Amino acid sequence: MFKPFRLTGAVIFSVLLGVAAARAQEADPARYAIVPYPQQLVPAAGEFEITAKTKLVLPSNKTFFSNEAAQLQSLIKQGLGKTLGVTTKNGNGTIVLKLDSQLTGEEDYTLEVTPQQLTIAAKTPTGMFRGVQTVRQLMPAGIEGVKNAKLTKIAIPAVKITDHPVYGWRGMHLDVSRHFFSMDYLKKFIDLLALYKMNKFHIHLTDDQGWRIEIKKYPLLTQQGAWREFNNQDSVCMEKAKTNPDMEIDKAHIIQKDGKTLYGGFYTQAQMKELIAYATARHIEIIPEIDMPGHMMAAIKSYPYLSCVGGSTWGALFTTPICPCNESTFEFAENVYKEIFALFPSQYVHLGADEVEKSTWAKSPACAEVMKANNLKTVEELQSYFVKRMEKFFNANGKKLIGWDEILEGGISETAMLMYWRSWVPDAPVKAAKNGNFVIMTPGNPLYFDGTPDRNSISNVYHFDPVPKDLTAEEAKYIIGAQANTWTEYIPSEKRADFMIFPRMTALSEVLWTHRQNYDNYLLRLNKQYKRLDQLKVHYRMPDLDGFTDDNVLVGKTVLKLEKPAPEITIRYTTDGTAPTMTSTELPAAFIVPGPGTIKLASFSPSGSSSDIYTLNYRQQSFFAPVNVSGLQSGLQVQYFDSSFRSVTKLPDTPDSVVNVSNAVIPEGMGKGGKAFGAKIVGYIEVPETAIYSFFLTADDGANLYIAGDKVVDNDGWHAPVQKSGQVALQKGIHPFEIKFVEGGGGYTLKLEYRVNGGKIQPIPNDWFKRK
Numbered sequence: 001m002f003k004p005f006r007l008t009g010a011v012i013f014s015v016l017l018g019v020a021a022a023r024a025q026e027a028d029p030a031r032y033a034i035v036p037y038p039q040q041l042v043p044a045a046g047e048f049e050i051t052a053k054t055k056l057v058l059p060s061n062k063t064f065f066s067n068e069a070a071q072l073q074s075l076i077k078q079g080l081g082k083t084l085g086v087t088t089k090n091g092n093g094t095i096v097l098k099l100d101s102q103l104t105g106e107e108d109y110t111l112e113v114t115p116q117q118l119t120i121a122a123k124t125p126t127g128m129f130r131g132v133q134t135v136r137q138l139m140p141a142g143i144e145g146v147k148n149a150k151l152t153k154i155a156i157p158a159v160k161i162t163d164h165p166v167y168g169w170r171g172m173h174l175d176v177s178r179h180f181f182s183m184d185y186l187k188k189f190i191d192l193l194a195l196y197k198m199n200k201f202h203i204h205l206t207d208d209q210g211w212r213i214e215i216k217k218y219p220l221l222t223q224q225g226a227w228r229e230f231n232n233q234d235s236v237c238m239e240k241a242k243t244n245p246d247m248e249i250d251k252a253h254i255i256q257k258d259g260k261t262l263y264g265g266f267y268t269q270a271q272m273k274e275l276i277a278y279a280t281a282r283h284i285e286i287i288p289e290i291d292m293p294g295h296m297m298a299a300i301k302s303y304p305y306l307s308c309v310g311g312s313t314w315g316a317l318f319t320t321p322i323c324p325c326n327e328s329t330f331e332f333a334e335n336v337y338k339e340i341f342a343l344f345p346s347q348y349v350h351l352g353a354d355e356v357e358k359s360t361w362a363k364s365p366a367c368a369e370v371m372k373a374n375n376l377k378t379v380e381e382l383q384s385y386f387v388k389r390m391e392k393f394f395n396a397n398g399k400k401l402i403g404w405d406e407i408l409e410g411g412i413s414e415t416a417m418l419m420y421w422r423s424w425v426p427d428a429p430v431k432a433a434k435n436g437n438f439v440i441m442t443p444g445n446p447l448y449f450d451g452t453p454d455r456n457s458i459s460n461v462y463h464f465d466p467v468p469k470d471l472t473a474e475e476a477k478y479i480i481g482a483q484a485n486t487w488t489e490y491i492p493s494e495k496r497a498d499f500m501i502f503p504r505m506t507a508l509s510e511v512l513w514t515h516r517q518n519y520d521n522y523l524l525r526l527n528k529q530y531k532r533l534d535q536l537k538v539h540y541r542m543p544d545l546d547g548f549t550d551d552n553v554l555v556g557k558t559v560l561k562l563e564k565p566a567p568e569i570t571i572r573y574t575t576d577g578t579a580p581t582m583t584s585t586e587l588p589a590a591f592i593v594p595g596p597g598t599i600k601l602a603s604f605s606p607s608g609s610s611s612d613i614y615t616l617n618y619r620q621q622s623f624f625a626p627v628n629v630s631g632l633q634s635g636l637q638v639q640y641f642d643s644s645f646r647s648v649t650k651l652p653d654t655p656d657s658v659v660n661v662s663n664a665v666i667p668e669g670m671g672k673g674g675k676a677f678g679a680k681i682v683g684y685i686e687v688p689e690t691a692i693y694s695f696f697l698t699a700d701d702g703a704n705l706y707i708a709g710d711k712v713v714d715n716d717g718w719h720a721p722v723q724k725s726g727q728v729a730l731q732k733g734i735h736p737f738e739i740k741f742v743e744g745g746g747g748y749t750l751k752l753e754y755r756v757n758g759g760k761i762q763p764i765p766n767d768w769f770k771r772k
Helices: 011-028 064-082 125-138 183-195 234-242 269-282 297-302 328-343 365-371 379-398 427-433 457-462 494-501 503-512 519-535
Strands: 040-050 053-055 085-087 094-099 109-114 118-123 155-165 169-175 202-205 254-256 260-264 285-289 346-354 400-404 417-420 439-441 479-486 553-554 568-574 597-602 613-618 636-642 658-659 677-689 691-700 702-707 708-715 722-730 733-743 747-756 770-771
Touching: 040 064, 040 109, 040 118, 040 260, 053 064, 064 125, 064 155, 109 125, 118 125, 125 155, 125 183, 169 183, 183 202, 183 269, 183 494, 234 691, 269 285, 328 365, 328 379, 328 636, 346 379, 365 379, 379 400, 417 427, 427 439, 439 708, 457 503, 457 519, 494 503, 503 519, 553 708, 636 770, 658 722, 691 702, 691 708, 691 733, 702 722, 733 747
Parallel strands: 053 085, 053 094, 094 118, 169 202, 169 479, 202 285, 285 346, 346 400, 400 417, 417 439, 439 479, 553 613, 553 722
Antiparallel strands: 040 155, 109 118, 109 155, 254 260, 568 597, 597 613, 636 658, 636 677, 677 733, 677 770, 691 722, 691 747, 702 708, 702 733, 708 722
């Protein structure tokens, strides 16, 4: 049984967190740049030097930690150019791998480093491996990614660490169906999971856009289902690739066949066995997902009999699913899963069972008979019937079923494991935990890493709490951890995958291993991790540049001053509309903006990693004069529109209802149940001084900000949470204020912040807002 919390009382937990946080402040984050941070770290003076004379001491059972010893030896060889001699003599100048049966958990370890000796102790090989990864992060980053550095020594700072994870499920998900990834990349991905002490790799192997795993009984699944002509998602990627090479579709996965250009690929079972062995050696468990009954177009096109209508097309939202009312469907599903069960040693297998378009079921005579025979009243109960029947098959074959949180609809068995993703259904994990089902938290906001990252993304992940507020301490035990999901409709290359996942994953690793918030300290340690990621050829997203907005105003002479995130980083720019590259002009420390127009900026690391491309638009503006309005009250007015709108420009004049609020927020209850809607937040803003004000508007889906009738921020359209920004020059006093907002369904975000005179970005005070 999973034990999400290792600590047994709220008071003890708070005290230990306080002690650990205090020690994190005491320890130099540059000297101990470990991510995730250990539960307890006591810094010490001096360092242990690993040289060619250092000996490795193994326990009496030399094979018990043989894999972990080999991993450590490999790291040492990367630095010294040779492995260490092995001895049974414990003394000065040795690295000791010690078996400690007194430790509690499978992943527990201790590490003690003195100038004389380095000792890692663990109860299991998994715990030893986690300890080795901590030692790895204490080694110089220069050893990474090289075969033979030929250093004379590797210095490890003295320290005493006692460590264990808080959550048993610390996962990352990767969708290889929408866009395909090479075996080499999957191994690199596993290496990075191991480095940051993640332990689950959820691989999404099938979907409408491609079937990626060989099933020997059904060869057409890969002969046909693994390949497709370019689709509308590919077209979007191709368009973006014109200005961002990371968005280029990987040519290695494009073939010519029968006069057609096809995209795709698949893994043979032999390749997957190799990958599983690779992951197992690094104590990573691979959890396969074969998504059904929905998201099965790739399979149905190869075997049309699987659906109720003899094929699959796109409906209003999703594709035609397989038919849960024919025995031939269950025969197919069970045959597929038999091969999956035999291939993957994990006790967990993911059924998917999300986003099912059930209209063909409702019209099927066969389904009507099944529903009548089993006393099923709705098609949701029919889906539950399918899931429960499949779960019985899973259990009979020694496997445990995981499903997305839609498996709650129509009833869930007590033994199914639920993966929560729908942020707009906040009671789903609460219901499941209260029902006694284990829950893995993967809410879309902030744990969908396919969402475009911005300056808030790392903070949002780091401050995520896996346990919903409405659970008791006893019920919280059913929250066994979390994972981030990376869906790849718009991630067509391995470089783009790196960019979307890193460094966000490091924040999640600390949430799930350490479960405490010390964000400033984490950021200092993260800055030291970038060099390691450079060495490992990770094309991560660079630290954000700050000191500007997307849309800027010119009032007299304007100087652009940017602070580099790190000394070795260069900031380069263009003014001709082209994307900056490593050869573009370097931005001066104080750049005088020449006038209205566009400046594009990007930062670059020495290894070639690059930031987002920042597009800064400049326009001339005079200060807007305030308006004279009497009889105003505090707050703003929200006008609600009960319909679906693709753009804020489509909102009508007459609202369906009106409610008053104290700030620029959408009141709770609007769009309940993931419903689409629109809103206008109207009133006035009273600014306390004449200045150029910068506003930062985060929205999911779309929102525009208007002040004094001027469009200040344009964040329109349906999209995941993303921040846009703009400036406006305002004289002291009252100015008309409006936000137009549209939500396409599925959960919304709206947040407005401001900055003035280069100060801190912060929420707007309530007393600035006025309404009639």
